[in-house]
Amino acid sequence: DSRHSPLWKGLACLWALQLPLTSAQVAGIEKATNDSLLWGPYRPNLYFGVRPRIPKSLMGGLMWTRVEDYSSVQNTFRHTCEQHELDGYGWDEYDVRSGGRQTIHDPANRIDITTEFIKFPGGEHGGSWGARIKGTPREDASPNLRTTVLWYNSLEGLGSLEVQGAKAEETGVEGDVVLKGQTAELGDFQVTITEGKGDHPLTGHPSYDEKPLDRTLVHSGQVPEDALWQVKNLLFAHLKGQIDQLIPKYGEDNPPPPAQVYTIQHQPSSGNIHLVQKVFEGPFEFDVIFSSGSAPTKITSEDLTEQIDSVTSGFSTRFADIFKPQAPFLKERYEEFSKSLFSNLIGGIGYFYGDSRVDRSYDSAYEEDSEGFWEEAAEARGKNQAQFEGPSELYTSIPSRPFFPRGFLWDEGFHLLPVIDWDADLTLDIIKSWFKLMDEDGWIGREQILGAEARSKVPEEFQVQFPHYANPPTLFMVITSFLDKLDALKTDTSNEKLLHEKSYFMQLSNREAALQYLRTLYPLLKRHYFWFRKTQAGDIKSYDREAFSTKEGYRWRGRTPQHILTSGLDDYPRAQPPHPGELHVDLISWMGMMTRAIKRIAVYLGEEDDALEFAKYDEAITRNIDDLHWSDRAKTYCDATIDDYEEHALVCHKGYISLFPFLTGLVDKDSKRLGAVLDLIADEEELWSPYGLRSLSKNDEFYHTAEDYWRGPIWMNMNYLAVSQLLNIAQHKGPHQTRAKTLYTELRKNLVNTVYESWKETGFAWEQYNPETGKGQRTQHFTGWTSLVVKIMAMPDLSGARVRDEL
Numbered sequence: 001d002s003r004h005s006p007l008w009k010g011l012a013c014l015w016a017l018q019l020p021l022t023s024a025q026v027a028g029i030e031k032a033t034n035d036s037l038l039w040g041p042y043r044p045n046l047y048f049g050v051r052p053r054i055p056k057s058l059m060g061g062l063m064w065t066r067v068e069d070y071s072s073v074q075n076t077f078r079h080t081c082e083q084h085e086l087d088g089y090g091w092d093e094y095d096v097r098s099g100g101r102q103t104i105h106d107p108a109n110r111i112d113i114t115t116e117f118i119k120f121p122g123g124e125h126g127g128s129w130g131a132r133i134k135g136t137p138r139e140d141a142s143p144n145l146r147t148t149v150l151w152y153n154s155l156e157g158l159g160s161l162e163v164q165g166a167k168a169e170e171t172g173v174e175g176d177v178v179l180k181g182q183t184a185e186l187g188d189f190q191v192t193i194t195e196g197k198g199d200h201p202l203t204g205h206p207s208y209d210e211k212p213l214d215r216t217l218v219h220s221g222q223v224p225e226d227a228l229w230q231v232k233n234l235l236f237a238h239l240k241g242q243i244d245q246l247i248p249k250y251g252e253d254n255p256p257p258p259a260q261v262y263t264i265q266h267q268p269s270s271g272n273i274h275l276v277q278k279v280f281e282g283p284f285e286f287d288v289i290f291s292s293g294s295a296p297t298k299i300t301s302e303d304l305t306e307q308i309d310s311v312t313s314g315f316s317t318r319f320a321d322i323f324k325p326q327a328p329f330l331k332e333r334y335e336e337f338s339k340s341l342f343s344n345l346i347g348g349i350g351y352f353y354g355d356s357r358v359d360r361s362y363d364s365a366y367e368e369d370s371e372g373f374w375e376e377a378a379e380a381r382g383k384n385q386a387q388f389e390g391p392s393e394l395y396t397s398i399p400s401r402p403f404f405p406r407g408f409l410w411d412e413g414f415h416l417l418p419v420i421d422w423d424a425d426l427t428l429d430i431i432k433s434w435f436k437l438m439d440e441d442g443w444i445g446r447e448q449i450l451g452a453e454a455r456s457k458v459p460e461e462f463q464v465q466f467p468h469y470a471n472p473p474t475l476f477m478v479i480t481s482f483l484d485k486l487d488a489l490k491t492d493t494s495n496e497k498l499l500h501e502k503s504y505f506m507q508l509s510n511r512e513a514a515l516q517y518l519r520t521l522y523p524l525l526k527r528h529y530f531w532f533r534k535t536q537a538g539d540i541k542s543y544d545r546e547a548f549s550t551k552e553g554y555r556w557r558g559r560t561p562q563h564i565l566t567s568g569l570d571d572y573p574r575a576q577p578p579h580p581g582e583l584h585v586d587l588i589s590w591m592g593m594m595t596r597a598i599k600r601i602a603v604y605l606g607e608e609d610d611a612l613e614f615a616k617y618d619e620a621i622t623r624n625i626d627d628l629h630w631s632d633r634a635k636t637y638c639d640a641t642i643d644d645y646e647e648h649a650l651v652c653h654k655g656y657i658s659l660f661p662f663l664t665g666l667v668d669k670d671s672k673r674l675g676a677v678l679d680l681i682a683d684e685e686e687l688w689s690p691y692g693l694r695s696l697s698k699n700d701e702f703y704h705t706a707e708d709y710w711r712g713p714i715w716m717n718m719n720y721l722a723v724s725q726l727l728n729i730a731q732h733k734g735p736h737q738t739r740a741k742t743l744y745t746e747l748r749k750n751l752v753n754t755v756y757e758s759w760k761e762t763g764f765a766w767e768q769y770n771p772e773t774g775k776g777q778r779t780q781h782f783t784g785w786t787s788l789v790v791k792i793m794a795m796p797d798l799s800g801a802r803v804r805d806e807l
């Protein structure tokens, strides 16, 4: 386990002494950090797919199906994650540095598959890894369940890959299959697909002599690079060719059994794709081992066995230290649940590379400054002025493996809040990756659909990104969390929790390294910040003088009458009809959060002039949130617009939007508005439900109407912000402390129960939860921000109960 290697130990000592590192030591740290992140299941759109963080390189993937009849195979051949075909799957345990275990429950194929993935550091090229693939027939499987399993490796870019030793004249490979390869980044390497364990069907059919199923079949090919990701189509085309030969040979009356029919032709050679097929009867197990040529030793199956145990126990200890669920969630089952959610979040991290579509026409309709602007903008979008840009790369976690296996900007800020507690260096790397996507103006695209494989999942009309459209700047919350950790370490070096985490906290454990990181990032953060200020500025001429003088008012660009997708709360009700003089209270709140974050970094870096400038904006934003957005009548924060009389009018739809100043930390514990905010939260006729806070008040005319996406259902990202703010108020003396404590305790319990109950019942985390029943709904296996319950469970119990009602 890399954490116990001498390098890590040495670093821990240096940390303890707080010695400044030499530049050679820093380089060593960086190499170790990068190396341990090179490989991973970074193709999260697949049930199991491995690749390095290299644009064009070696990829691997797994496919399987039951082969007991001729017809079902087409529908049960597993490769890409799809909704509603499995009874639950995902990582039970996963750590990006060392590996973990995934289980897949596949009822139609009557089998459970586990994929264990383990990393082995060493050598000059990012180390080696091993994967153990196991199949266990389910209870309803026939005793001789027949399963076809394929592992494939493909190679993009320069380099070579070829099968060692195997001959096309033979009927298949006995023993292990070995692929030898070489690329500039990976050096020389070898991939071994072991013979493994398990019985093979003895079909008795004459075709068996041609292809005895106790041999491993290998088919190598050379295909255009852009076809490589469509490996299942390639396979099906090839299988069809095989079937077309087999059936006439043996006649309709005596066809070979399906297990025989659905086999590839044994044709091992060199090429950019290699399919390796095994056919099993009953349970099975085999390993795929990638050995880096420059690593000191070759990895064996025994090494893999040993490491699987050590990684598992290491994970559990560390998990308990960092995320141990607090009362009332003390039963074992909550820890298992928490581990699974967190592992799926971190095991869902992917590396994406490819071109993307952007409309940089700067069409004048995109100024959105006239009445009816949304119609003109829609027309401009319809002109298809998008171009291909890039290719670019992105290292990110994703909202959902089956449905949205790609990067989403504002989702990522939420994903990284648990991740930074576990691995700060990883988190900082992901943030860097996102900021590398920023253009010269300071824009980052909301949805990152990189490459043809990613695009294949998105209807044409949603593929294009627009450089005047924003999305909430949640990455700044993560940077704030990083600063919190730096501060905590400075004042409390004995903090057990932080000490345990430190081996993954190079940037934290060395102040110089942290400063260097922030210094490099700071200009990018500034550019992004000023891009927001400029492009999303509101037109506040018509509002009152005081507010006007500071100009702090903001409007999301890209709205239509029914949607503001850019805000992230797609169909939440807003002013009608849209107006260019509209001001959005969620956006000014995000601007406030972002201003405070960047101000804090400026202070940290000694950028005093900047800090003063940001302090000015901070003050003005805080004031304008009240001046422009507080409704005395509705006793809540509201969007603003210009009404028929050309006057400032508030548009109040109570729900998440009304809470935004509070959710982003801008309502102080002593604020005279806080009481009303808590009233709204606590009111069962409005936002409070036994399952969490509703996105829209039950009393709102649009509650539960139309798409009903952000019009009532319960979302974990917003609830996480609410419960965090309640905790903050509950922990400090103030007029609302006691009430905040009660609300915090209840909300925390409700949220955890909701996600837990649905998970227990369905095997999945969900995109949102029904406000009437608490049931998970919309996207299944939504392991993105729903995983925030991991942090919610780890929050302190403030109930003060001495004898607890344990759940």
Ligand code: 6A9
Pocket: 399, 403, 404, 408, 410, 411, 457, 458, 459, 462, 567, 568, 569, 570, 784
């Ligand atoms: C459209 C359909 C196969 C919608 O979690 C990602 C986003 C959030 O950022 C946003 O706040 N989700 C939320 O309102 C999902 C968006 C998916 C758009 C994909 C194409 C794919 O069809």
